Each structure stands twice: as structure tokens, then as C-alpha cells.
Amino acid sequence: MDRLRADAVRAVRGWRLFESMRQTPGIKGDDTTLVSFPAPSHAAALGGVGRAGGGGVRAIIPATARWCVPKTSRTLPETMSGACRAHVSFVQKIRSPGPNHSDSCHADAGRLTPLRYRRKTICVFFFGFIALLTGCMTHRQQVEQAHESFWAGNFAAADTGLEQASRRPRRDLTVLQLDRAMVCLGQGDLGQATLLLDQAGEAMQCQPAMLDPGNVTTWMTDDTARPYQPEDHEQVLAGTLLTLLDLVQRSGDATARCHQLGETVEELLAGRERDPTDGNDESDERKPSEQEETVTKTPATAGEEPVAGSAIAATAEPSAADIVREELAIAPFLRAVVRGESPLQLDDRQRFIRQALEWRPGSRLLMQEWLAASQAHSLAPGTGSVYVVALVGRGPHKEEAVEPVSSQALLAADRILSAIGEHELPPTIAPVRIATVVASESRIDGVACSIKGQPAGMSETLADINRLAVARQEELLPEMIARAVVRRALKKSVIVVSQDEDKPRNDPVTLAWTAAGMLWEATERADLRGWSLLPGQIQILRIDLPAGVHQLELSPVLAGRLAGPPVACAVPVADGANAFVLAFFPDAGVAGQAYASR
Amino acid sequence: MVAIRTNKPLGSVLHRQLALLVGAGMLFAGCKNHRFSHVLDESQRDMVGSHQAGAETFDVLVGESVAKLLDRQGAAGVDPLTGQPCQKRICFAGIENRSSEDIGDFKDQLFEQIDSAVSTSGVFQTISPRFVESGLRQLRIYPADLMVPSHRAAFQSAMEQQDQPFDYLLFARLTSGTTQHNASYQRDYVLTLELVDVVNGSHDKESAELRKGYHKSRIGKWTGYGLTR
Numbered sequence: 001m002d003r004l005r006a007d008a009v010r011a012v013r014g015w016r017l018f019e020s021m022r023q024t025p026g027i028k029g030d031d032t033t034l035v036s037f038p039a040p041s042h043a044a045a046l047g048g049v050g051r052a053g054g055g056g057v058r059a060i061i062p063a064t065a066r067w068c069v070p071k072t073s074r075t076l077p078e079t080m081s082g083a084c085r086a087h088v089s090f091v092q093k094i095r096s097p098g099p100n101h102s103d104s105c106h107a108d109a110g111r112l113t114p115l116r117y118r119r120k121t122i123c124v125f126f127f128g129f130i131a132l133l134t135g136c137m138t139h140r141q142q143v144e145q146a147h148e149s150f151w152a153g154n155f156a157a158a159d160t161g162l163e164q165a166s167r168r169p170r171r172d173l174t175v176l177q178l179d180r181a182m183v184c185l186g187q188g189d190l191g192q193a194t195l196l197l198d199q200a201g202e203a204m205q206c207q208p209a210m211l212d213p214g215n216v217t218t219w220m221t222d223d224t225a226r227p228y229q230p231e232d233h234e235q236v237l238a239g240t241l242l243t244l245l246d247l248v249q250r251s252g253d254a255t256a257r258c259h260q261l262g263e264t265v266e267e268l269l270a271g272r273e274r275d276p277t278d279g280n281d282e283s284d285e286r287k288p289s290e291q292e293e294t295v296t297k298t299p300a301t302a303g304e305e306p307v308a309g310s311a312i313a314a315t316a317e318p319s320a321a322d323i324v325r326e327e328l329a330i331a332p333f334l335r336a337v338v339r340g341e342s343p344l345q346l347d348d349r350q351r352f353i354r355q356a357l358e359w360r361p362g363s364r365l366l367m368q369e370w371l372a373a374s375q376a377h378s379l380a381p382g383t384g385s386v387y388v389v390a391l392v393g394r395g396p397h398k399e400e401a402v403e404p405v406s407s408q409a410l411l412a413a414d415r416i417l418s419a420i421g422e423h424e425l426p427p428t429i430a431p432v433r434i435a436t437v438v439a440s441e442s443r444i445d446g447v448a449c450s451i452k453g454q455p456a457g458m459s460e461t462l463a464d465i466n467r468l469a470v471a472r473q474e475e476l477l478p479e480m481i482a483r484a485v486v487r488r489a490l491k492k493s494v495i496v497v498s499q500d501e502d503k504p505r506n507d508p509v510t511l512a513w514t515a516a517g518m519l520w521e522a523t524e525r526a527d528l529r530g531w532s533l534l535p536g537q538i539q540i541l542r543i544d545l546p547a548g549v550h551q552l553e554l555s556p557v558l559a560g561r562l563a564g565p566p567v568a569c570a571v572p573v574a575d576g577a578n579a580f581v582l583a584f585f586p587d588a589g590v591a592g593q594a595y596a597s598r
Numbered sequence: 599m600v601a602i603r604t605n606k607p608l609g610s611v612l613h614r615q616l617a618l619l620v621g622a623g624m625l626f627a628g629c630k631n632h633r634f635s636h637v638l639d640e641s642q643r644d645m646v647g648s649h650q651a652g653a654e655t656f657d658v659l660v661g662e663s664v665a666k667l668l669d670r671q672g673a674a675g676v677d678p679l680t681g682q683p684c685q686k687r688i689c690f691a692g693i694e695n696r697s698s699e700d701i702g703d704f705k706d707q708l709f710e711q712i713d714s715a716v717s718t719s720g721v722f723q724t725i726s727p728r729f730v731e732s733g734l735r736q737l738r739i740y741p742a743d744l745m746v747p748s749h750r751a752a753f754q755s756a757m758e759q760q761d762q763p764f765d766y767l768l769f770a771r772l773t774s775g776t777t778q779h780n781a782s783y784q785r786d787y788v789l790t791l792e793l794v795d796v797v798n799g800s801h802d803k804e805s806a807e808l809r810k811g812y813h814k815s816r817i818g819k820w821t822g823y824g825l826t827r
Binding site: 255259381 | 633691692694695696700702703705706709727730731734735736738739740741742
């Protein structure tokens with residue numbers, strides 16, 4: 001209302017001004033002309049009548065008054081200096097309508113030259129900003145080139161590129177460490193890969209404080225300003241790879257790695273589910289790890305129930321929550337394998353296999369493990385088990401996407417704004433830019449294993465990282481959009497608040513400020529940081545073999561046919577113990593070689 | 599172009615809040631990526647697990663159950679050859695978690711705590727768990743199979759081959775029972791130690807119990823158990 005009242009006052013004053021100009025000698029007021037105005041009040045101030053559209057107001061005003069429109073030209077026509085002086089006087093009056101202001105107004109009438117200096121300042125800022133952006137592109141290009149080198153099999157170039165990028169990280173050191181770990185895996189440096197994954201895992205666990213400068217500035221810039229926020233699938237995969245690398249290297253930390261992986265998965269599930277002690281649902285109050293106990297199964301019947309469950313799951317579309325749980329079954333599986341190596345830990349083995357089977361019903365591999373765990377004498381004397389772990393395909397990557405604002409996201413954003421103060425969110429539905437996880441297509445289906453030319457089996461997917469990432473994205477999408485909406489609202493509010501309401505819209509400073517605000521919003525970028533060199537799936541094959549050294553051949557398979565050359569690997573198998581083989585098949589060829597446990 | 603409608607004058611409120619936010623952010627700038635830890639001394643109490651059992655539960659259970667067992671089995675053994683008193687040789691066959699909780703890394707610690715408490719009592723002499731594990735693995739049997747006479751005899755023979763004969767088998771088992779009451783629940787933890795004489799098959803059993811209440815809030819504790827500590 002205040003704004004409308006101010007516009008009305010301006011209009012009245014403008015009309016008076018126009019009337020006074022009509023009476024100015026040398027100005028004829030009978031002609032008319034068509035002029036564009038940024039706002040209706042400006043047109044009305046000069047006695048114009050028009051309509052809105054096209055980013056402003058088109059209005060017909062008396063031709064004599066068109067000189068009152070601020071021009072970009074800094075040279076004022078001498079013949080119309082009276083009218084122009086009157087206009088400038090009018091503007092000055094609106095800015096500071098004081099009774100003794102007329103003299104100074106007239107004195108400032110022809111002084112429009114400061115605009116030149118403002119433009120210079122704006123230009124300096126603009127080119128500085130462009131220079132900054134250019135620097136970001138160089139960093140990103142360097143990283144992307146390293147990624148391309150990795151996928152092409154040039155690990156040395158990839159390592160060099162990532163190592164150089166790590167020297168001057170742009171809040172993406174953790175991501176670079178994760179990528180470098182995969183490069184080290186390809187190069188065969190498993191120790192360095194473990195070290196890098198350890199460092200990255202530690203950084204991922206240390207979430208920054210709420211009032212960390214990065215977290216605060218993210219509301220005024222974009223999500224790239226805050227410290228790296230790891231995705232859930234990245235945390236789970238890092239823990240899984242650390243466990244696998246430890247099993248292959250026999251470092252002795254596998255049990256600890258398993259515990260850490262279990263805790264990561266527990267936290268993930270507890271975070272996305274309801275508080276276990278929430279009283280709304282009395283029937284289910286325990287942690288996810290305990291919920292398996294609510295479905296009491298006897299070892300004899302447990303093997304049948306998941307099959308029935310899988311039949312139901314086949315007919316109904318699984319929810320994102322089901323998919324997440326299904327793809328996390330790798331964690332209890334690894335815990336069962338590691339713990340189950342000792343005969344003193346049979347109960348742990350059975351417990352974790354049962355949990356994995358409940359999360360991923362219908363899995364042949366898990367069923368085989370369950371039978372081995374429930375039948376105490378399944379492994380004949382003089383034999384051991386070989387677990388072939390194949391990292392297959394390429395993992396998900398992030399792309400910038402323009403997402404429509406859903407009502408759910410608006411509600412979440414409104415709650416955030418309400419928490420900040422007594423503000424309301426306008427019901428805007430303008431789309432926002434966010435980073436979306438995109439699954440990569442796998443060029444192979446799995447890995448076939450053969451021993452001395454005889455087929456030994458085909459690997460089975462136990463964790464689909466692409467599927468897990470997309471499902472988690474689906475769950476977190478409203479929250480991500482809400483963040484973007486709140487940020488947009490805050491930016492707009494800062495622009496509006498910082499502008500002088502009494503200034504006309506066509507004032508150069510106002511226009512420059514508005515343009516800067518638009519640039520501020522337009523330069524917002526989605527946070528595309530993420531682990532790029534990760535596998536798409538973790539596939540496992542278990543083979544029971546007599547004690548001794550065996551030559552395994554692993555071949556990538558697509559649609560039932562060999563998709564690439566096989567890779568050979570010698571595996572020492574100990575009596576009654578587990579052996580592990582780890583290989584990464586991003587495409588039809590193996591990255592580096594296959595690694596067997598010592 | 600007004601982006602936000604406000605119930606209060608937006609300029610003053612937002613400026614103030616932004617200033618406060620930025621100021622607080624600067625103050626807490628040192629909080630980034632820091633975690634804190636400290637060493638506990640003997641006088642400090644254990645942390646009480648809010649969602650499942652922890653040190654406050656297991657320390658009590660182990661201490662009480664082992665003390666009870668040692669108290670009952672206090673009499674020294676007699677060497678069958680010399681007739682002289684001697685320590686009883688005991689084979690600890692592991693701890694079995696039958697509770698509804700995944701006790702995680704506590705399981706190995708419970709094993710070590712029980713093994714250490716028994717071996718330092720002066721009543722029993724324990725066999726290294728590494729010998730036990732290798733013997734079981736060699737025979738492809740599990741601790742539960744040791745109740746089958748043929749398996750037990752084979753295991754005894756295997757241990758004797760490693761110069762690790764034993765007189766008793768010790769089994770530990772952790773169980774739990776849950777009672778629910780609206781948003782709260784009570785869980786009773788029982789640790790049972792079972793000692794089996796491999797010569798005559800007789801067994802002795804001792805257990806310790808600890809009850810814990812889990813609540814959504816402190817009020818839940820008061821409504822369930824009254825205003826007690």
C-alpha cells in the first residue's frame with residue numbers, strides 16, 4: 001500500500017510538472033510520442049497513457065515531455081535544457097523533497113556524468129567475475145581430462161592430472177582423493193588406494209558445523225560454496241571398497257572395516273527412517289538392525305520366506321526405500337563373510353546372512369551363503385572358498401537439471417523461511433537448478449569365471465550403485481529443491497531490500513543494481529562435485545575349491561557373449577579359509593589387473 | 599518485483615538476521631571438520647547407550663557372571679596322576695549372541711574380558727583361543743557340535759596333539775527379552791556362562807542379569823519407573 005501511495009503521489013507531482021513544462025516557452029504541448037517506461041508511475045508522471053508489456057510500459061506522452069525521459073546520452077540538448085532541468089528537478093524532489101532543495105536541484109541538473117564512473121566500476125567487476133569463472137573452468141577441465149584418461153586406460157596421465165588438481169583443490173579434495181583411489185587401484189597400488197580412501201572416508205565422516213562459513217555462504221551463493229557433502233552411495237561404496245581391499249591385502253583390519261561399514265549403513269537407514277523411539281507407531285520402535293528380529297524366523301524356514309517375498313516384490317513396484325535397502329545388502333554380506341571365517345563366530349555369520357537375505361530376497365548368492373552357514377559341514381575338509389568380487393560398469397554421475405518446484409518442496413522451503421523469521425514464501429513455481437544423479441549405462445552384464453577352461457560360474461550383482469544413487473536422489477529431491485527455493489527467495493529479498501524504494505526504476509544505479517542481482521541469480525550453479533570414477537555394480541561369485549593355487553580366468557560378458565578379453569589370476573586357496581579376488585571392469589576390459597588375496 | 603511478503607518490515611528484520619547469521623558464522627569458523635575426544639578416568643561413569651546395550655551393561659554382566667562362576671568353582675582341581683591340587687584346564691568355546699541387538703565390536707571384547715577374567719582367577723587355566731579356533735577349523739565343526747560325543751572326542755584329540763589338553767568346556771551366551779509399553783520399552787539382558795566337564799558330562803551354569811529402560815524422553819522414564827535416578 002505504501003508503494004502504491006508513493007506512486008500516486010509521484011503521478012500527481014508529475015502531472016503538475018508536465019503542466020509547468022507546457023507553459024515553458026519554446027515547448028509545444030500538442031504533439032504526442034510513444035515512449036517506453038520501466039514502470040507505470042513514470043509514464044503517469046509525464047502525463048502518458050499506456051499499457052504494460054514487454055518488460056516495461058509503452059505509453060503515449062506529450063512530445064514535449066519525451067525529453068524528460070532519462071537518456072543514455074550525456075549531452076543535453078540546449079534547446080530543451082529547460083524541460084530537462086525540470087525533469088531532473090522532479091527526480092531530485094522525489095528523492096529528497098525538501099522545501100529548500102530547489103537551488104541545489106537546479107545546480108545538479110546537468111550533472112549526469114557520474115554514471116560513467118559507475119559503468120567503469122561495473123565493467124571492472126564484470127570482467128573480474130568472468131576471469132574467476134575462467135579459472136574454475138580450467139580446474140574442472142583438468143579433472144575431466146583426468147577422468148577421460150582413466151576410462152581410456154591411461155592411469156599415469158589420470159593420476160598426474162588428479163594429483164595436480166589436488167594441489168589446488170576447490171572444495172573438492174575429498175572427491176579428488178576418491179577418484180585417485182580408483183586410479184591407484186587400476187595401477188595396482190592397493191596400499192595407496194587404501195590410504196586415499198581412508199583419508200576421504202575420514203573427511204566424509206566429519207561433517208562441518210552448521211555455522212561453518214561454507215554452510216552460511218551457501219545460502220547467498222550456491223551449493224558449491226559449502227564443504228563437500230558426500231552422497232550416501234559414496235559413503236557406502238568407500239566403506240565396501242576399504243573392506244575388500246583389506247581382505248585382498250590381508251592387512252588384518254577387515255573386522256574393523258566391517259564394523260565401520262555396518263555403522264555407516266545403520267546410520268543411513270536410521271537417518272531416513274523414523275526415530276526408533278517415536279511413539280506414533282508402537283509396533284515398531286527399534287533400530288533397523290533390530291527390526292529383522294521382529295520377523296522371527298527359524299533357520300529352517302528362513303530360506304523359503306525370502307523367495308515368497310521376492311514373488312510379491314516382482315508383482316509390485318518397489319519403493320525407493322525398498323531399493324535402498326536392497327542395494328545395501330552388500331554390507332551385512334561382507335560382515336557375514338568376514339566374521340564367518342572363524343568357527344567361533346557362526347552366530348554372527350548366520351545373523352548377518354539372514355539380514356542380507358531379508359534386504360535382498362531372491363539372491364542366489366545369499367541363498368548359497370545361508371545354506372553354507374546353516375549346514376555346518378558344507379565345506380568339505382581340504383577345501384576353501386574363493387570370493388570373486390567384480391566391480392562392473394561405470395557408476396552414477398551428476399548433471400545439472402532444471403526441476404519444477406513441487407508443492408512438497410515449497411512446503412519444506414516455507415518451513416525453512418519461517419524458521420528464519422516471520423516471512424512467507426510466495427507461491428512461485430519457477431523451476432530451480434539442482435544437481436541430479438544420472439545412472440550410467442553398463443556395457444557388460446557381468447563376469448564369467450573359468451578354471452582350466454571349465455566354466456566355474458557367473459558373478460551376481462549384490463549392490464547396484466547406480467540404482468542406489470538414483471533411489472536416494474528420489475528420496476532427497478524435495479529437500480534439494482527446497483534449499484534452492486529458499487536460496488532464491490533470500491537473494492531476491494536482499495536485492496529488494498538493498499534498493500532504494502524512492503528511486504525511480506530507470507535510475508542508472510537502480511538498473512545496475514537490478515542487473516547485478518540478476519547476474520547473482522543467473523550465476524548460481526548446481527553442485528556437481530562427486531565421485532566420478534566409481535563402479536556401477538558390485539558383483540560377487542563364490543567358488544569352493546580344493547586347497548592349493550588355482551588359475552582363474554575372468555571374462556566380461558554382455559548378453560551371454562564374451563564382451564572382451566579375459567584376465568587371468570592365480571589364487572592361493574587355504575584349507576577351510578576364504579580367498580578373495582578383486583577386479584574392476586568399467587567396460588569390456590579390466591582396469592589394470594585382477595588382484596588375489598595373499 | 600517483491601519476492602517475499604513479510605508480516606514485518608523486511609529490511610530491518612532481514613538485515614538484522616543476516617548480520618547475526620554472518621557474525622555467528624565468523625565466530626564459529628573454527629568448528630569446521632573438528633571432532634573431540636577425551637580420556638575417561640576410573641571415577642567417571644560409563645556412557646549409557648540410548649538405543650542399545652553398551653559398556654554400562656556388558657561390564658556389569660561379565661563381572662557378575664564370572665564372579666559367580668568362579669565362586670562356585672573355587673575348589674582347585676586334582677591332578678589324576680599325582681593327586682596334587684592343580685589348576686583346571688578350560689577351553690573357552692566362544693560367546694554366542696542370541697540377543698535382539700547387533701552388539702558389533704563388543705562381541706570380541708566380551709570374549710576377551712571373560713577369557714582374561716577366568717584365566718587370571720587362579721582357579722582355571724585357559725587355552726589360547728587361537729588353538730581353539732584352529733582345532734575347530736581343522737575338524738570343520740562349530741562350538742555347538744562339541745556336545746556331540748564323537749565331535750568332542752575328535753576335538754579333544756586334536757587339542758592334545760597341539761599339547762593343549764583341557765578338562766572343561768566353557769560356553770557363553772548373551773540373550774535378551776523385550777517388554778514394550780507404548781513409546782517405551784524395557785530390555786532385560788542375561789549373560790550365561792555354562793561350564794561342561796568333558797570327563798563326566800556334568801555342567802554348571804551361572805548367569806547375570808541387567809535391565810534397561812529405553813524411552814523417547816525423560817518423562818517416559820518417570821511414567822514408567824517413577825521419579826528415581
